[in-house]
Amino acid sequence: xxxxxxxxxxxxxxxxxxxxxxxxxxxxxxxxxxxRALPVPTFTERTDALGVLGFEPVPxxxxxxxxxxxxxxxxxxxxxxxxxxxxxxxxxVSA
Numbered sequence: 001x002x003x004x005x006x007x008x009x010x011x012x013x014x015x016x017x018x019x020x021x022x023x024x025x026x027x028x029x030x031x032x033x034x035x036r037a038l039p040v041p042t043f044t045e046r047t048d049a050l051g052v053l054g055f056e057p058v059p060x061x062x063x064x065x066x067x068x069x070x071x072x073x074x075x076x077x078x079x080x081x082x083x084x085x086x087x088x089x090x091x092x093v094s095a
Contacts, residue, residue, distance in 0.1 A: 002088040004058055007050060009041065009083040016041050018049045020087060030054070046083075055087040 009018040016034040018041070032049040034041050041049070043063070050056055063085045071077035 004086050004088050005055070007055060007057075007085050007087045009046060010080060011037065018046060018053075020050075020053060020055055046085075050087055051090070054090050056090050058086040058088050061086040 006021045007018060008021060009016060011017070014037050016036065017031055018034070019029045019031040022029050030053040032053055034045070034049070046063070047057065063083050066082045066084070068080045068082060069075075069077040070080055
């Protein structure tokens, strides 16, 4: 059975990036940059980016959006949107 991970997408330096969170490891997290701020990457673009990284959404998984802020202590701080979805390694699925 393939291990599951969380993929997240957020903006970094004004551009969207998607990355797979690998906990309890010193490995670099797989990351894909969209090189733009707008429009927000579509579902298809996100799925394609996950494929480039060797992952796919877990069947039935849906993207969840969370609102945060750049400075949690300042209610006037700019909003940061973070999207997350459960994924699995495509390599482990095909093995």
